[in-house]
Amino acid sequence: xxxxxxxxxxKDMKVHYPLFKGFLQRLFGGGRLVVRALDGVSFEVRRGxxxxxxxxxxxxxxxxxxxxxxxxxxxxxxxxxxFPEEAAGRxxxxxxxxxxxxxxAWWAAAAVHLADAAGFALTGSAFLxxxxxxxxxxxxxxxxxxxxxALAGLGLALWMLQPWSRRPARVVAGINAILAFAIMPWGxxxxxxxxxxxxxxxxxxxxxxxxxxGWLVPATRFTLRKEGVLEGAEDDEDPPWSERWLLGPRAVKxxxxxxxxxxxxxxxxxVYQDPHAAMSPGMTIGESxxxxxxxxxxxxxxxxxxxxxERSREPAREDVRASALRLLEDVGLxxxxxxxxxxxTELSGGQKQRAVIARALAPRPLLLxxxxxxxxxxxxxxxxxLDLLLDLKRRYGLTYVFITHDLATAKLVCDRIAIxxxxxxxxxxxxxxxxxxxxxxxxxxxxDAIPIPDPARRRTKVLPKGEVPDAVFPPAGCxxxxxxxxxxxxCGWEGRDFLEYLEERRLDPATLAAEEEAFGExxxxxxxxxxxxxxxxxxxxxxxxxxVREALEEAPVPLRKAxxxxxxxxxxxxxxxxxxxxxxPKEVEGRTVECLLY
Amino acid sequence: MSLLEIRALTVRYKSRAxxxxxxxxxDLDLEKGxxxxxxxxxxxxxxxxxxxxxRILPERTEVLGSIRFAGKDLVAASAADxxxxxxxxxxxIFQDPMTRLDPLMTxxxxxxxxxxxxxxxxxxxxxxxxxxxxLTAVRIPPDRMGQYPHExxxxxxxxxxxALALVFNPTLLIADEPTxxxxxxxxxxxxxxxxxxxRDFDMxxxxxxxxxxxxxxxxxEMAVMYAGRIVERGHVPEVFRDPLxxxxxxxxxxxxxxxxxxxxxxxxxxxxxxxxxxGCAFHPRCAAVMAQCSSAVPPVTRPREGRETRCYLYPG
Numbered sequence: 041x042x043x044x045x046x047x048x049x050x051k052d053m054k055v056h057y058p059l060f061k062g063f064l065q066r067l068f069g070g071g072r073l074v075v076r077a078l079d080g081v082s083f084e085v086r087r088g089x090x091x092x093x094x095x096x097x098x099x100x101x102x103x104x105x106x107x108x109x110x111x112x113x114x115x116x117x118x119x120x121x122x123f124p125e126e127a128a129g130r131x132x133x134x135x136x137x138x139x140x141x142x143x144x145a146w147w148a149a150a151a152v153h154l155a156d157a158a159g160f161a162l163t164g165s166a167f168l169x170x171x172x173x174x175x176x177x178x179x180x181x182x183x184x185x186x187x188x189x190a191l192a193g194l195g196l197a198l199w200m201l202q203p204w205s206r207r208p209a210r211v212v213a214g215i216n217a218i219l220a221f222a223i224m225p226w227g228x229x230x231x232x233x234x235x236x237x238x239x240x241x242x243x244x245x246x247x248x249x250x251x252x253x254g255w256l257v258p259a260t261r262f263t264l265r266k267e268g269v270l271e272g273a274e275d276d277e278d279p280p281w282s283e284r285w286l287l288g289p290r291a292v293k294x295x296x297x298x299x300x301x302x303x304x305x306x307x308x309x310x311v312y313q314d315p316h317a318a319m320s321p322g323m324t325i326g327e328s329x330x331x332x333x334x335x336x337x338x339x340x341x342x343x344x345x346x347x348x349x350e351r352s353r354e355p356a357r358e359d360v361r362a363s364a365l366r367l368l369e370d371v372g373l374x375x376x377x378x379x380x381x382x383x384x385t386e387l388s389g390g391q392k393q394r395a396v397i398a399r400a401l402a403p404r405p406l407l408l409x410x411x412x413x414x415x416x417x418x419x420x421x422x423x424x425x426l427d428l429l430l431d432l433k434r435r436y437g438l439t440y441v442f443i444t445h446d447l448a449t450a451k452l453v454c455d456r457i458a459i460x461x462x463x464x465x466x467x468x469x470x471x472x473x474x475x476x477x478x479x480x481x482x483x484x485x486x487x488d489a490i491p492i493p494d495p496a497r498r499r500t501k502v503l504p505k506g507e508v509p510d511a512v513f514p515p516a517g518c519x520x521x522x523x524x525x526x527x528x529x530x531c532g533w534e535g536r537d538f539l540e541y542l543e544e545r546r547l548d549p550a551t552l553a554a555e556e557e558a559f560g561e562x563x564x565x566x567x568x569x570x571x572x573x574x575x576x577x578x579x580x581x582x583x584x585x586x587x588v589r590e591a592l593e594e595a596p597v598p599l600r601k602a603x604x605x606x607x608x609x610x611x612x613x614x615x616x617x618x619x620x621x622x623x624x625p626k627e628v629e630g631r632t633v634e635c636l637l638y
Numbered sequence: 639m640s641l642l643e644i645r646a647l648t649v650r651y652k653s654r655a656x657x658x659x660x661x662x663x664x665d666l667d668l669e670k671g672x673x674x675x676x677x678x679x680x681x682x683x684x685x686x687x688x689x690x691x692x693r694i695l696p697e698r699t700e701v702l703g704s705i706r707f708a709g710k711d712l713v714a715a716s717a718a719d720x721x722x723x724x725x726x727x728x729x730x731i732f733q734d735p736m737t738r739l740d741p742l743m744t745x746x747x748x749x750x751x752x753x754x755x756x757x758x759x760x761x762x763x764x765x766x767x768x769x770x771x772x773l774t775a776v777r778i779p780p781d782r783m784g785q786y787p788h789e790x791x792x793x794x795x796x797x798x799x800x801a802l803a804l805v806f807n808p809t810l811l812i813a814d815e816p817t818x819x820x821x822x823x824x825x826x827x828x829x830x831x832x833x834x835x836x837r838d839f840d841m842x843x844x845x846x847x848x849x850x851x852x853x854x855x856x857x858x859e860m861a862v863m864y865a866g867r868i869v870e871r872g873h874v875p876e877v878f879r880d881p882l883x884x885x886x887x888x889x890x891x892x893x894x895x896x897x898x899x900x901x902x903x904x905x906x907x908x909x910x911x912x913x914x915x916x917g918c919a920f921h922p923r924c925a926a927v928m929a930q931c932s933s934a935v936p937p938v939t940r941p942r943e944g945r946e947t948r949c950y951l952y953p954g
Contacts, residue, residue, distance in 0.1 A: 096821035388907045389680075418679035419848060420892050423903035445821065448894045452901065475896070489826040491851025493893045495875040498855055503826050507791045543779045549771065552780070562781060 046122070047407055047439050048085040048108055053117035054078055055103050059512060075511050077103040079463035080117070082625075085407070090433070090440040092454030092471065094447060096486075098508050099460040101443045105409040108441060109308040110287050110301050119287040123307055123406055306336045309405040313412035315392035319384035325373075325395045326380035329364040332402035338363070367398040370435070372428055390421040394428065401436060411443045426453060447486055451475050459483045462511055462519040469631025479633045481527075482520045516569070517620030518636065521598075528636055532620035533602035535567030541595055558587045570604075570617040581608040588615060639709065641810055641842040642668040642691065647703035647713075649683070649690050657700065658911050660686040662866040664703075665938070668859070670809065673836060673843040675857030675874065677850060677889070679908055683866040684846045688812045691844075692730055693720050707810065726756050729803035733815040735795035739787035745773075745798055746783040752802055772801040775838070776831060793824035797831065807839055814846045829856050850893050854878055862886045865909045865919035867935070872945040882947040885920045918949070926951060 056074035078100045085091040093101040106112040108119060198219065285304055312318045319328055361380070368376035371394040384392055393413065400408060410429065414422040430453065433440060444450050450457055451471060458468040459480065467480040478484045485504045492498075504523035509515055515522055517532015522540065524531065543562055546555050559565075565574045576584055585608050592600050592615075604616045621636055628638045649661040660683040668674045678684045689695050691705055693712055705712040707728060712720065732738050739748060749769035753760050770780040776797040778790075787795055796816065803811060813832065817825035833856055836843050845857055853860050853874060860877055862870045862885065870883040881887045888904035906923035909915060915922050921931035930950050941952035 096823065390907065418908065419850070420679060420889060420904040420908075422894065423892050423901035424905075427901050427903075446894070447822075448896050448898065451896055452894060452898055485823060487896070489823045490896060491826070491849065491855045493851040493854045493878070493890065493895055495854045495878050501826055501830070503823060503830070507793045507824055508821070543781075546779050546781060547774055547777055549774050552770075552774075556781070562779075 045087055046084040047087045048083075048441075049120045049122075050084075050104070050108070051082050051118045051120075053081045053104070053107060053119060054115045055100070055107055055112055056115040073512055074115075076463045076514055077511060078107070078114075079514065081460075081463070081465055082117075083458055083465065083468060085439060085441055086456075087439055088437070089455040090442050090453055092450040092457035093441060093443045093460060094445070094450045094454075094457050094486075095460035096445060096508055098462065098511060100463045100511075101445075101460050102411055104460075105310065105411050105441055105443050107287070108407075108409060109310060110304055111310070114287065119285075121285040121287070121304070121308070121407070123284075302335070306338070306403040307405055308407045308409065309400040309403060310409040310411060311393075311397055311400050311413050313415050315389055315396050315416070318396045319392055319399075321383065321385050324381050324383055325368070325387070325398075326361065326364050328384070328395070329367055329399045329402050330360045332399050333360050333363050336403035338402060338404050363402070364398075367401055368395070370401070370432065371395070371398040372424075373398070389417050390425060393417060393425055397425075397428065397432070401432065404436075405438070407439045407441065409441045409443065412445070413442075414449065415444070415446070422449075429453070447475075447490055459486065462508060462514055464519060464634065465625070465632070466520065466635065467631060467633050468625075473630050477629070479628055479631065479638065480520075480635050481524045481637070485523075485525070518623055518634070526637065527598045528621075529598045529601035529618070530621035531598065531602075531636055532623075533599055533617050534570050535572035535615065535617065537599060537617075538572040538603075538615050539565050539567050541599060542591070545591070559584070559591075570619065572615040573609075573612045575611050576613055578608065578611065581611070581613050584613045588613065640667040640706075641670045641708060642666070642844075643704075643706040644687075644691075645704045645706075647687070647690065647701070647705060649686050649695065649702075650700040651686075651696065652698050652700070653912075655912050659866055659914075660911065661690065663935075664866075664868055666861060666868065666871075668810070668842045668844060670842050671836070671840050672858045673833075673845055673856055675853030675860040676844060676846045676863065677848065677853055677860060678863035679848060679889075681865075681908060681911060682863040684863050685814055687863075688730070688814045688844060688846050691810075691812060692724055692728055694724075694730075722756070725752065725803075725808075726806045727808050728810045728812065729806075729808040731796075731799050731803050731811065731813045731816045733818050735792060735799050736819070738799060739795060741787055744784050744786055745769075745790075748798075748802060749783070749805065752805060756806060768805060769801075772804050773798075775804065775835065776801045792820055793827060796820060796824075796828055800828075800832065800835070804835065804839065808841060810842045810844070811836075812844045812846070815848070816845075817852070818847075818849075825852075832856070850890065851895065862889065865911065865914055867919070867948060868946075869920065869949070870945075870947045872942075876942070876945065880942075882941060882945065882952060883920075883949050884924045884926050884951070888923075888925075 054076075055078040056076055059073040059075055081100065081104060083091070093104055095101050103112055107114050108121070319325075323331075365376040365380055368374075368379050373379040373391060373394050379387075379391075379395070384395060387395065397413075413429065414425050417425060426449065429440070432438060440453075442450065442454055454471045456469060457471045457474060458465045459474070459482065460466065461482050467474060467478070467483045474483065475487070478487055482504075485502075488501050489503060502525060504520075504525060506523050509519070509522070515532060515537075516534045517530075518524070518527075521527045521531035521533065522537055527533075539562060542555075542559055542565070546552050560574065565572060567573075574584065585606055588606050592603060592606065602617050604618045606613075606615050608614075623634060623636060625632045625634045626638050644664060644666040647661055647664045647666075648659065650657040650659050652658075662683075664687065666674075666687075676684045676687065686695070690701060691707070691712065693701070693715075695701065701713055703713065707723065710719070710723075712723070715723075739745075743751070746766065746769065750762065750765050753765045753768060766783070769783060773780045773783065778794060778797055778801065782789075787798075790798065800816075811832075816832070817828050820828065829852060832843065832845075835841070845852065847853060857874050860872065860874050861868045862877075862883065864885050870877060870881065870886045877886065878890065881890055885904070888902075891902045892904060894901070904923050909919050909922075915932070917930070917932040917934055918924070918936050921927045924931065928950055936948045936950045938946050938948055939952050939954050940946055
């Protein structure tokens with residue numbers, strides 16, 4: 041495979057979903073727990089390849105797919121999408137838009153607000169039409185109004201910019217709550233007032249000025265940039281554009297930005313797992329596809345496969361229909377005329393998924409995120425839909441990010457894969473190499489767990505114990521270490537691993553009573569980072585410490601060797617673990633592996 | 639005598655559009671200590687069959703034929719008799735462990751309630767001991783019995799479901815897609831567990847699944863269903879080595895595993911049960927279709943020792 045230019049580069053991408061306990065905590069902070077769905081993931085998707093994100097549920101594969109198209113804002117890191125010039129050339133020219141300019145505009149607005157307020161306070165002129173200046177109360181009112189305006193302008197600007205967004209969640213929530221309760225109502229009042237004045241006087245106030253200049257975007261809480269990169273073009277009128285998108289932390293949550301994102305969505309589309317939920321039951325297939333065609337202005341019959349697409353703003357009805365029919369034909373729903381006017385509920389699962397794919401192709405995307413596209417389909421039709429996806433890739437020149445839990449399917453379709461576990465990529469590289477010789481113990485475990493449809497090859501499997509842990513409290517060091525069959529003492533053993541070991545010892549009914557007698561109830565123990573401790577009166581503590589040492593002698597080697605000390609500290613019996621070795625992705629035989637074995 | 643003996647079973651659901659024949663004229667046997675893999679795609683009637691054994695179908699569903707469990711006909715049995723058998727001699731494990739446990743009851747409460755439903759006299763302490771025994775059998779630490787379902791992971795919840803199903807030492811366990819909502823490693827863990835428990839408890843297991851890989855790895859006998867009928871039956875190794883019915887062949891070829899080199903599938907769409915094709919329901923998708931296939935349903939034939947199929951390719 042030739043090394044094509046990367047279409048997507050994700051660098052140290054993190055997505056932490058905040059875990060809030062309740063309304064008050066949400067307002068005043070305190071909800072600092074986060075689900076670490078993605079915790080530092082870097083990969084590249086090259087043009088024209090099928091890149092597989094593979095892992096069990098909760099590994100972050102779907103979150104990664106959603107983050108790529110700005111559906112899920114990332115918490116940290118960076119995603120760069122770069123679309124090649126010839127592809128971007130099909131696009132109508134879009135004015136390069138630095139949203140930082142919008143931020144600036146808001147600062148300017150705040151400044152105008154302040155000036156306006158000063159004007160209010162000094163002359164009260166803006167209140168003149170209301171006839172209030174004639175009286176002393178009017179002057180006071182103007183002063184108060186002016187101060188409020190200044191405060192509101194500042195508050196609005198601050199709220200938009202969120203300069204404290206990198207502070208701890210508690211602080212952010214607190215400041216936002218104060219702003220929301222104390223300043224925002226004034227802001228709204230001010231905007232209403234402004235509008236009234238503008239309407240009355242016919243002269244624009246700051247809001248009106250902003251609106252007139254086209255910079256009134258109702259939010260700027262993100263880093264989302266779309267840059268037109270001029271590549272050696274002399275003619276300013278029609279340069280060969282290549283597009284570069286930067287999706288940074290906190291990108292895009294606000295409805296006001298949909299028009300910016302829409303342009304990205306035309307390039308990146310997604311196909312979900314469940315075709316029954318993805319199609320509106322009240323619309324015909326033709327309507328669903330027509331919506332996508334209209335939304336992105338991509339309904340030109342001639343442009344279908346050739347790539348010479350004209351984007352017209354107001355597509356004609358016949359054009360939309362013709363394009364929809366063509367798409368239906370392309371995804372194998374034939375005769376297209378018949379499927380065009382059917383409701384999605386009249387289709388079988390496989391046909392529905394084809395319709396979903398047709399709709400995803402309507403905006404002429406370059407990148408298609410396929411999130412478990414065949415997982416819900418029956419075995420006998422899975423292959424057909426996969427075949428279709430491969431065929432469409434060739435005909436439409438697509439690049440796929442293929443998300444699946446099924447290693448067998450990934451082997452069949454993917455060029456490169458990334459095996460994910462609990463928010464990290466544990467192994468990544470050419471699919472053929474990884475399947476031929478998996479390196480990471482987790483990859484090996486996954487491959488070994490796949491049932492083989494051949495009774496002649498029944499075998500005993502060595503399965504990792506337990507299940508994927510909670511992503512709110514991922515294990516220290518390598519996240520797979522508590523389940524890993526070949527773990528080392530330096531893999532990140534910690535206090536709770538000891539408690540888990542105590543629990544395991546109780547699974548033997550014969551020794552259960554003795555175990556409880558010696559170590560007490562599990563909830564008597566507490567684990568915090570590298571420490572496991574139990575509070576006990578000093579006279580009993582020494583005996584327990586001895587029992588713990590004995591128990592550790594019987595423990596698995598890596599756990600035992602990771603223990604730094606067992607001792608009595610005051611009222612506590614404490615087991616202290618050594619710090620884990622530093623874990624970083626390494627190049628091993630043509631792929632990246634994150635494991636201390638290498 | 640077989641543990642379970644189903645003869646000429648037909649199940650029809652009532653619907654506004656008319657009766658839906660979910661299971662038709664079906665014969666099946668299951669021996670003690672064996673696992674029967676019941677495979678088929680969605681809508682083939684495999685879950686209906688599982689529910690029919692326990693008679694937990696919607697009211698007014700028509701059930702014809704006979705289901706003999708340990709000599710007793712469950713189709714003709716009274717409601718009280720059925721209640722005594724359900725969960726006691728015959729247990730069922732469902733697909734989704736997330737929704738089958740009551741979120742407001744601790745695991746202990748689940749066990750106490752279940753035990754009292756069949757043994758109303760049982761003492762709390764005795765009940766707890768029984769619960770502890772089965773929980774350790776499925777490798778759940780018994781001192782977590784006071785916790786609520788949400789405090790357990792998906793795999794653990796499914797193991798708790800299995801423990802609940804085992805508490806009366808049933809002789810027949812029906813597992814309806816027991817691992818579909820679980821990840822591949824946990825799936826393997828659960829099925830390993832079921833397999834060893836089957837031996838310890840000497841149960842018959844009916845494993846209902848769409849995953850042929852699981853049948854290959856864990857079942858002794860298998861039955862392939864299509865549109866409410868069993869189209870092929872036999873020992874697992876033989877069916878995999880030499881599938882008779884074209885549907886079984888197609889299904890085996892369309893499995894995607896690590897050795898798959900090219901994608902193959904069965905053309906066409908699954909049948910509409912309200913308006914199934916005439917004759918053999920598979921004939922519109924069949925590569926070996928003949929004239930007689932669309933005229934009448936093929937009879938069951940035994941072309942090989944211990945093998946049954948419904949296909950005109952194998953006359954008598």
